[in-house]
Amino acid sequence: MATEFHNLQDMQHAASLVTKVFIQRDYTEGTVCRFQTKFPTELDNRIERALLEQTVKTLNSYYVEAEKVGGQSYLEGCLACATAYIAFLCMETRYEKVLKKISGYIQEQNEKIYAPRGLLLTDPIERGMRVLEISVFEDRGSSGSSPSSSMSSCNTAR
Numbered sequence: 001m002a003t004e005f006h007n008l009q010d011m012q013h014a015a016s017l018v019t020k021v022f023i024q025r026d027y028t029e030g031t032v033c034r035f036q037t038k039f040p041t042e043l044d045n046r047i048e049r050a051l052l053e054q055t056v057k058t059l060n061s062y063y064v065e066a067e068k069v070g071g072q073s074y075l076e077g078c079l080a081c082a083t084a085y086i087a088f089l090c091m092e093t094r095y096e097k098v099l100k101k102i103s104g105y106i107q108e109q110n111e112k113i114y115a116p117r118g119l120l121l122t123d124p125i126e127r128g129m130r131v132l133e134i135s136v137f138e139d140r141g142s143s144g145s146s147p148s149s150s151m152s153s154c155n156t157a158r
Contacts, residue, residue: 016138023056023132033063035124035132046136047117055109055121056132059102066098099125 021043026036037056039049072094079087092100106123114121114134122133 018136018138021134021136023134025130032067033124033129034060040134042136043119043134046119047114051113055113058105059124059132062098062102062105066095066102 019042021040023035023038023040026034035056037053037060039052043052076093103123103125106121110121118137118139120135120137122135124130124132127133
């Protein structure tokens with residue numbers, strides 16, 4: 001089973017990156033931002049399927065909320081045009097507020113669910129909204145053999 005870490009700092013100091021798993025965007029309903037809920041096989045013994053699916057579904061619902069067009073979006077657009085977009089120097093748009101909410105949610109999920117299992121979610125905004133990246137870490141002390149030890153065993157075999 002995966003090595004348990006208590007917080008993100010412990011994981012970054014005591015673990016080495018093993019691999020990265022990518023959950024792709026789902027374009028079946030158009031270009032609205034949503035990610036596939038298919039469970040990656042690389043995470044089989046790392047996290048429960050239901051936990052990952054719940055995280056992805058929550059992120060998908062936040063992105064739907066961010067892209068929803070309503071009265072506030074309309075007023076923000078009118079204000080932007082009326083002020084030559086100078087208004088956005090003084091205020092946050094509803095979209096930016098939801099993106100901050102998503103970043104907070106990902107940070108919370110990393111601390112409570114993913115870091116203790118040796119995993120780390122990366123905010124999709126950092127990857128151009130193309131993928132949901134999950135980094136898989138392993139405890140440095142538990143790795144089987146280091147590259148230098150395998151090199152020395154090759155040298156002694158000669």
